[in-house]
Amino acid sequence: MSNNKLILIDGNSIASRAFYALPLLSSEKGVYTNAVYGFTTMLLRILEEEKPTHILVAFDAGKVTFRHTDYKAYKGKRQKSPNELSEQFPIIRELLDAFSIERYELEGYEADDIIGTLTKQADTQGLTTKVFTGDKDMLQLVSEHTHVALTRKGISEVEYYDLEALYNKYELKPNQIVDLKGLMGDASDNIPGVPGVGEKTALKLLHQFETVENVYEHLDGVSGKKLKENLTNHKDDAFMSKDLATILREAPLEVNIEQAKYDGYDVEKVVPLFKELEFNSILERVGGTVEEEEDLEEYDIITITEQEQDQLDNALVSPAALHVEIWDDQYHQAPIYGYAIRNEKGHFYLTPEVVNNPTFKAWLENPDQEKWVYHAKRTQVALKWKNIDLQGVTFDPFLASYLLNPSDSGYNIQTIAKAYGNITINSDEQFYGKGAKRQQPEQGDTLTQHVSNKAEAVYRAKDHLAAKLEEHELSSLLKDLELPLSQVLGQMEYEGISVDIDTLHQMETELQERLEGLTKEIYDLAGTTFNINSPKQLGEVLFEKLNLPVIKKTKTGYSTNADVLEKLEPQHEIVGKILHYRQLGKLHSTYIEGLLKVVHEDTKKVHTNFQQTIAATGRLSSTDPNLQNIPIRLEEGRKIRKAFVPTRDNAVILAADYSQIELRVLAHICGDNELIKAFNEEMDIHTKTAVDVFHVSEDEVTSLMRRTAKAVNFGIVYGISDYGLSQNLNITRKEAGQFIDRYFESYPGVKQFMEDVVQQAKKDGYVTTLLHRRRYLPEINNRNFNRRSFAERTAMNTPIQGTAADIIKKAMVHMDQQLKENNLKSKLLLQVHDELIFDVPKEEEEQMKALVTEVMESAMSLSVPLKVDVSVGNTWYDAK
Incomplete structure (x- = not known):
């Protein structure tokens, strides 16, 4: 076996050093990978530089070894491995299996003993062996044929020890390493050694006496009263420490050197694992390829105008990626600047006026014509304002990205293009400008390219995203719930909810009067006038003039936040008035004035934006305005709901609320x-x-x-x-x-x-x-x-709140289907947490009460019944 080379790796040692040497990396799935990455880079370096014919990685099998029988405190002070490290060991084992590298662990023994036993076998066969570890104890294994590589600076550097290097460093022979540990101990393993004896003193003793035994046989020859005293008092510790540090070289292994034979690895096994772990920077080292991002500036785009429609038939071939370029984020009645379509026939750009073409409109509204659309809801609403009912959307990369990682906020089309389509495209800010520099687009080649690039990104990302969804069992969630729901939400946004502006103005007047009254009461109690909204002035009044106890200070003075005021409330009547003043002030500015600003000029309705991808639990939220957070604990806040009324005469608002849905989900789960x-x-x-x-x-x-x-x-x-x-x-x-x-x-x-x-x-x-x-x-x-x-x-x-969110989403989708199937005029207006709000003609009231109850209570089958409370009224306030 003279031409063979055996590599033995101390798995626990190398993984631990890698873990602490590298920052805490994690994959997009939230799996920690820094120890795996460091271990992998060292493994690749070993394979490339050493070219072993045999290789084995040894691991510790558990916490208890035969050494604990002799010394129960062995490794007793060592801190428990962080979970972030422990959870990476199974991945390292999986990695070794992918590389077809033998790994071994033995109950009751340490990796040192496995390596010690195998190096002894290798020495008898004259086999060249290298041991890779971070543990100096392994230096006792150095021989004519066995060399030890000690990691330094984490794992970035390695010191190689043969007999000569070991002697040059310590002036010791390999078998004296255990004597060194016997005298100086090892804090990391809780091996006591002799107090007061460090490496320098231990080496001096061994250079003079060679072994622990000889030190004690010639104790009189030891200089230094205190040292001699410590050696005398801790003789048993010295001998026990030497025994603990001695690596067993005759462990009962069920593996031999021949089983460690290494013929290389299969790229087909290693590359997929590297991709899963997102080790892109070292992918090429194992024969994989990092897919290059492509430059999208060079491809042919066929532009179709109202006058040039001979290519329209090719453009309207499905399946197709469709992108509708909308100028404004407020996409209700926002201008559309063009349409891009990417299909098997090529790239097509349709100028805005082509939307008037009956053939194009029919294709957009045809549910059998498959379309892949980034942010389908936004697109649907924009087209609705153009009197087009977008149908046939079977995939949305925006929703797919959200489902794959709901805590990430990077679902913009540029991020998706790069992550799933391997292409880089300009953002709207790069193209149009930002803030005051933002300019409306003009028709031309640059706009055509920009809009077409987005369709190309969707086209390329679709299959990759779909595969990821399938892998994570999320395909059904997209297809059966989130995509249909996006259509329902789009319809709700377009429909809007009617607001009685007179009622809002009346409330505004009442609140203003109430605020003025509170202001006077606060001034009277303070004995002075001041700016109640100024934390500085308020702090001076409360803590200096009225001498209330200071609870918290900030860098700029006294804290007057809500927590502080609530604690102070029992101390003085003024505090309760200030809290009430703040509540009413927020109602006035955020909800009364805020609602008046967003009432649509033409429809006299509020068209909120339902956010489908904000909450990591899957819950919906609403913005511009936020209709889910109207404060209802305060009666003045609850009254704001009086302004929300049915659109039609002779109609009512119906509210259907799940009763204790999260507790029912908890019971089932x-x-x-x-x-x-x-x-x-x-x-x-x-x-x-x-x-x-x-x-x-x-x-x-x-x-x-x-x-x-x-x-x-x-x-x-x-x-x-x-x-x-x-x-x-x-x-x-x-x-x-x-x-x-x-x-x-x-x-x-x-x-x-x-x-x-x-x-x-x-x-x-x-x-x-x-x-x-x-x-x-x-x-x-x-x-x-x-x-x-x-x-x-x-x-x-999350499993509870997320499932509750899924249930009400299912109810919304099913309810939309039932409204259509029963040809009802009732409309779903709002979703507020566990509640659905409908606009219902009075002639459909009884039918809707029964239908809503049935649909919501049967949305998902649980081991406990779902219960729904239904109420009606002339306004949203009256319905509750």
Whole structure:
């Protein structure tokens, strides 16, 4: 075997050094990869430079080894490996399998013992061996045939030791390394050694006496009273430390050198794993190719104008990527500057007036003509204002990107083009300019190119995105829920909700009068006039003039934020007035004035923008204006809903609200028998929880008990802590902790679910809803307690809140289908969390009450019933 070369790698040592040497990298799935990456780069360097004929990577099999029998504190002070590192070892093992490299671990033994045993076998065969490790203990294995490579500066540098190099460094022979460790110990392994003996002293002793045994046989020859005293008092520690540092070279291995034979790796196995781990920078080293981003400036575009339509038939071949260039982000009635189509026939650009062509309009509205559209809802709404009903959209890269990584905000078409289409295209800011420099586009080659590039990006990204969705079990979520929902939301945005402007103006007057009255009351209580909206002036009044206790200071003075004022409220009447003043002021500026500004001039309606890709849980939100956050706890805020009225005469507003949907989802997901029973028997869940937590009968439950139980119920859904609950209920942390403990005793299935979902998230890096919606949690194994705790709470809540969001989305899609199938005139106007708002002609009222209830309650089949509360009124306020 003289021409053969054996490489042995200390897997745990190299992986650990790589982990601490590199920043905490993670893939787009939230999987940590820094240790894997560092390990891989070293492995590639070894394969390229050493060209081994045999290679094996040894790992520690567990925490307990035979050394613990002799010394229970062995490695006792070593900190537990961070989860961010531990979770990378399975990936490293997978990597080695892909490289067809032998790996081995043995219960009760360390990687050192496996390597020590194999180097002994290799020495007897005269086989050239190199050991790669970060552990100096391995230097005891150096021989004529075995060399040790010690990693330095993490893993970026390596020091090679043969017999000569070892002697030059320490003036020791390999077998003296254990004597060195016996005397100086090893803090990393909790090997004690002799107190006061460091490397310098230990080397001096060994240069004089050679071994630990000889040191003690010639103790009188040791100079230094204190050193001699320490050696005398710690003789047993010295000999035990030497034994602990001695690598076993006759471990009962079930692997031999021949099994470590290496014939190279299969590119077909390694490249896909590198791509999955996103190791693009080293992909070419293993025979893979990084797909080059293509320059899109050179391709033929056929421009079609109203006069030149001979190419229109080729343009309208499906499937096709369609891009509609809309000038303004406020795309309700925004101008359209062109249409780009990319299909198998080529690239086509249609100037704005072509939309009047009946053939083009028919193609856009044909549900059988397949179209791939970036941000389909936005496109649909823009076309709706042009009296075109866009149909046949089967793919939206915007929604697909969101589903693949809902925590990322980079769903713009440039990011998608680069990530999934391997091309770089200009952003609108680069093309049109930014802010005051933004210029409206003019027809011409540059606009044609810019718009066509977007269609090309969609065309190229589609298959890659579709494959990713399939891989992550998200295809159905896009096809059956998010895409149909985007069409429903587009219709809702276009329809808008009618606003009674007179009512808003009346409220504006009333609020203004109320604010003026509060201002006078505050001035009277303060004994002076001042700017109530100025934190500086308010702080001076509260803390200097009225001498209220200072709770918090900032760099600029006293803090007067809401938390501070709420704590001060019992101290002085003025504080409650100020809090109320602020609430009314926000209502006036944000909601009254804000709504008046966005009422559409022609329709007299508010056309909100439903955001489908903002919340990582899958929840919808609304902007411009935000109709989901109208404050309803304050009666003045609730009254704002009086301004929202039916569009038609002789119609009503119908509100349908899921009852305790998240708690019902929790019951289904966790499978707790008591919780399921409570919902199936239609008990009041908060009363039921009060009975269980307070150990009282149902008729003994007070309103305070029920309120506490309600806070616990909903708090549990959000992974609330004893501190959080104590703040909500104004009780001690101890009391809050007792409530939570009793809750888990009553509903053990909930506790088990919470523990299981966190553990699974730590393993997978993500959690899912019942419809497979994913949320990645890159902080779930973070060493920072606060970050990790937040991720754990998110892991508990997301499957519940996300599934609840999926349920109401399904209800919206099904409801839209039912409205069409039953030929009803009623319209879905708004979605607000767990509630749907409809505009209903009075003649359809009873039918709609029954239909909405049926559709919403059957949106998803759970082990507990879904319940919906339906109410009607002349305004949104009256309907609640």
